[in-house]
Amino acid sequence: MSKSIDPSVKRRPLWRRALVISAQILIGTGLGAAASEYAFDRRDDGAFPHVNFYLPDPELGVRLEPGASMRFRLRENPVSTIHVNSRGFRGPEWPDPAPTDILVVGDSQVFGLGVDDDATFSARLAAASGRAVLNAGVPTYGPREYLATARELLAQRKLATVVVVLNFVNDPFELGRPNHERHAVWDGWAVRSETAPASVTDFPGRRWLFSRSHAVYALRRWLHERGSAAAPEAAELGTPLDLGTPSEGGLHNLVVASQSAHEEVARAQDEAAKALVQAKTRVASIDGEIDKARDELDALLRKASEYRLSYNDTIIARSRPGDIVEDDAAESSRSIVITAAMIREAARTRDSTLEGLLRAEEKRADKRPAHDLIAAEVNLAAERKRLREAIAAGIPPVPRPASQFRGYLHEFKALCDQHGAELVVVALPIDVQVDRGEWAKYGVADAPDMHDSLVLIDDLIADARALGLRSLDAVASLRAAEPDAFLDHDIHMTAKGHAALAEALAAALLAPVQTPMQGPRPGLPAGRSFVPTGAEWATAPEVVVKGSSALGCSTQIEREWLRIQCARRKPSDRLDGVAVLEGATPATMAMHSDDALSLVTPMTIGQPITARFAWKRNVRELQIRWPAGPDGKPQFTGAFVEPPPQQRADAAPPAHPLAAPIAGLCDCHRQLHNERVCADPDNDYYDGCPLACGKLWGDPRLAAACIAAFSKCEERLACAQNDPLFTITCPEGQVHAFASNACFPVCDPQHPCATGACTPWNEGSVCVPD
Known part of the structure; x- marks a missing residue:
């Protein structure tokens, strides 16, 4: 049945209906968008x-x-x-x-x-x-x-x-x-x-x-x-x-x-380490050959009385000069090994020295077997001097990489x-x-x-x-x-x-601005040198010190270095000690052993040195003066004098048992130098006298560290005698200074010393114990 339409009701125009629908859509969309925005806003807080x-x-x-x-x-x-x-x-x-x-x-x-x-x-x-x-x-x-x-x-x-x-x-x-x-x-x-x-x-x-x-x-x-x-x-x-x-x-x-x-620095250190390992491998091989040659040479020397070899010739013949290239502490005492070239050259020197040893063994009655060995020792001394001078000049450390x-x-x-x-x-x-x-x-x-x-x-x-x-x-x-x-x-x-x-x-x-701590410049300042080697002391002239001979002491000067040695002359003698009263430096070495009192120290023009030496029945005060003369050159005077009466009661340093590290150095000295002390040297057979270390000198403060750092007696003695070729390893923040093998903490006004005094050294400062 059809639905009739009331003609009196007018329909809205199509455009109006479209507008209404659009408005409804827009409003609905807007409300939806607003609701969505509100929901997401609430979700995201x-x-x-x-x-x-x-x-x-x-x-x-x-x-x-x-x-x-x-x-x-x-x-x-x-x-x-x-x-x-x-x-x-x-x-x-x-x-x-x-x-x-x-x-x-x-x-x-x-x-x-x-x-x-x-x-x-x-x-x-x-x-x-x-x-x-x-x-x-x-x-x-x-x-x-x-x-x-x-x-x-x-x-x-x-x-x-x-x-x-x-x-x-x-x-x-x-x-x-x-x-x-x-x-x-x-x-x-x-x-x-x-x-x-x-x-x-x-x-x-x-x-x-x-x-x-x-x-x-x-x-x-x-x-x-x-x-x-x-x-x-x-x-x-x-x-x-x-x-x-x-x-x-x-x-x-x-x-x-x-x-x-730090790749560049690591590479440089690695190359230096490899060169050192290679050099040490070669040196170890040479060491074995020299050990064998030395044993055979010793046997030859015992039969060579007809050659009238002196005691010093024998010592030179038995020396092991090549050990200078072994430097276990090189990376710490210096930034890198002196240089690979120096190591290789030193190894070549050892080769020539070994050849001299072997040639000497082949000598017969018409030739002195020690002749070539003396020449080799001279060459070696020159090489050691060159290496020491290189260290003294200062090898700059590898710089820190820039950020x-x-x-x-x-x-x-x-x-x-x-x-x-x-x-x-x-x-x-x-x-x-x-x-x-x-x-x-x-x-x-x-x-x-x-x-x-x-x-x-x-x-x-x-x-x-x-x-x-x-x-x-x-x-x-x-x-x-x-x-x-x-x-x-x-x-x-x-x-x-x-x-x-x-x-x-x-x-x-x-806080104060933290500037970098400026450590001392590597090497030694102008006018300073490392302590002379044993070979240098052997040729250094003895100087006159009043009262020295009566006490059995000898005094030498080499460059700015002074050495006084007072050896025990009879087994019954007793040595009580040596102490520096004025003029000491951090490189001063005052050693007391059962067989000797020694003092080795650098001198400064115009600075007096006073030290007290004590024996069982004797106490003497050593007075050294080194003033500048009219020509500007230093003039040396020295004398052993009795202490003032008021100081005699407490003049002698306290007697104490020989410290184990010093005893260890004495053992090394006896082993290497065959030194003896006789009750009556003019009548007793020398080989029958007990071994002694009357010529031993060095820094007793370094004895324990040097014995721990090195295994060979030559190295231990060189280390204790402040030889820069045989330095101990310093902890981080410490350096070698004052031509000493001791380690000194670096300091400056912003980084004061925990103990000791902050002392200037070579364009920087280090802590020196009181």
Whole structure:
């Protein structure tokens, strides 16, 4: 049955119906969009995980939109609120300029991504110091932008201090990559240059829709994740260290850089070590041959009475001169072995010496077997002298590699100097450099050890201090703030981390500037030489010292060195000790053994030397004077005198049993020199007299260390006698000085001595025991 239409009812025009339907659709869509936006906003707590108010800048790449604000949250970390002042930097409006203002430049760590405005370390530093601190950190910025920002603001206002925070998560890789090449602005977001679109379609409301809409952001994120799922190979990061993009590098690059930072020095040291090993291998082979030749030569010499060999000839014949090339402490006493060439030349000298030994063995009654050996000894003495002179001249240590920021720091310092501001450098480590446990938040099970990469921070701090800049290595302060110094699943600091850094920086700004400790220059200063060798003493003339002969003492001078030896003349004699009362230096050697008293010391023109020698029934005071004569040359006078009556009661040094290390040196001396002391040397058969060490001299303070460092008697004695070819290994921070083989801690006004006095030496200073 058909339905009738009331002709009185008019139908709406088609266009009106379309308009109503469209309005209904638009209203429904708008309400749906509003509901969606509300839902996603509530889900995200109104926060985004990225800053969304960037403006493009041709020089800096990006700037922050003045007056902008947002809520920010990364993953499950707390929500923070970000405000940008009218100048385009984070935080409240800056106060009027003051003469104590501090400017801080850096990237997102300085900006304080993940914490509130008042929780950034700049804000905490302002509260702690009472000074205005201007936070000019901007996410995405790198070293070039820090410098440009500082240049811009220094031109606008007077600043007392500029703090540059170099973030090791990316600054080492961004130093040569300006931000405008690394980032582009896309709808308020800063995106990597390799992911930025070539062009976009503009329309009203686009900026808000694509930068502030939580619903649109969720949609874009869903589409991105869907694309990644469809092409998983495109989203694959590779190893856990490949955290980054080609435009700025990643942690993998840092690890590689840390492993190669000192490559040049390591290569030089490795080559020197190989040369030393090869030389020592050759020397060991020669040692065996010389041992065999020496044994055979000894047998020959025992039968060679018809040649009328003197005792000294026998000692020369039995010597082992080649041992000079064995230097177990070379890498520590000097930066590298004297040189590989010197080692090879010394080895060749040993070859010729061995040939001389073997030729001497073949000599017969018509020739003196010691002749060639004496010549070899002369050649060896010349070689030893050349090596010692090379050490005295000073072989400079291998310089520390420059950090990649060295030139940058020079440039930044010049800018600050131009404006009368102090530059302060902060080295900010990555979270995994601070604590290996931070790897867990990235899901890395086999956590790499980043300890070696800290050398890059050390190099930066060293370069900063070399320029006289105040600097802070933030590793220790952040490590003390762990756990929870960094955000979860992110490299940025938490409020706890910011507070720790602010506290450390506030202390650094109040402390004296830490300049590098200037150790003494390698080698010896002009006018000083190493102690003469045994061969040099053997040819040094004896000088007249009044009263010396009656006491059985002999005195020699070689260059500026003085040696007094008082040997026990009969087994029944007792020696009680020797002590220097005035004129001693750190290289002075006063040794007391059962068989001798000895004093070896450098002399200085015009400086008197007084020493007390004590025997069982006798105490004498040795007085040495070395004044300059009319011609400027020193004039020597010396005498053994009785101490003043009031000092005789306590004049003798206290008697004590012979220390074991000195006894060990005596054993070596007896073994090498076959020295004897007889009750009646004129009547007794020499070989029947007991062995003695009446000619032993050296530094008793070094005896134990030298015996521990060397295995051969020749080396032990040379070490204790301050021969620079046989030095002990000094701990880090200590050096050899004063022509002594002892180790002295380096010191300066900022690094005082724990014990002893900080004493100048060769353009530096070392701690000398009291």
